Amino acid sequence: SQQGEEDPQALSIQEGENATMNCSYKTSINNLQWYRQNSGRGLVHLILIRSNEREKHSGRLRVTLDTSKKSSSLLITASRAADTASYFCATDKTGANNLFFGTGTRLTVIP
């Protein structure tokens, strides 16, 4: 399967600190996306990075992609208590647009 695997599984930080989450995947991809899920709720799209891109920024989010290592990282800078959620990477296999999700990182930001 091409599902991503995130690490760490859980991350707890103080408000204002940066949070870094990593994702690895197994097969070639068209793009990689990061989603956020608050407990018991739906998934919210955060950012998409194409396979030919190496870095993307969106507000306090920074995503990197290394296709040679089949890995991506999501950095949230200056974290806030409201960032507490689970974060998932999802890979989009070339041409299919069906998303394959990783296991997620549970981020807790302590006020």
Next chain:
Amino acid sequence: EPEVTQTPSHQVTQMGQEVILRCVPISNHLYFYWYRQILGQKVEFLVSFYNNEISEKSEIFDDQFSVERPDGSNFTLKIRSTKLEDSAMYFCASRGAQGKGEQYFGPGTRLTVT
């Protein structure tokens, strides 16, 4: 801002019963998806739908499952004879023709099979 809606939010059913989960995708979107998430596990792709037919389906999407777009707005997932292991959150998602591939998810339907 347009959003994907799903009904019901929670469905309890007995094993062997049929259930229909309903979704209203974003109105100008053309690609529709169902995913499920068993409690504590990862989100799993079930099926994608485009131009009134299934584009791709996963191994999970067996003969017990079917999807339909009965009118111009609704997108449904039917489970013909529910099993205990069908208990999960079911998410509908849609995607527009524009954009790079980001999908917009509904809030989910929690299905509990007893």
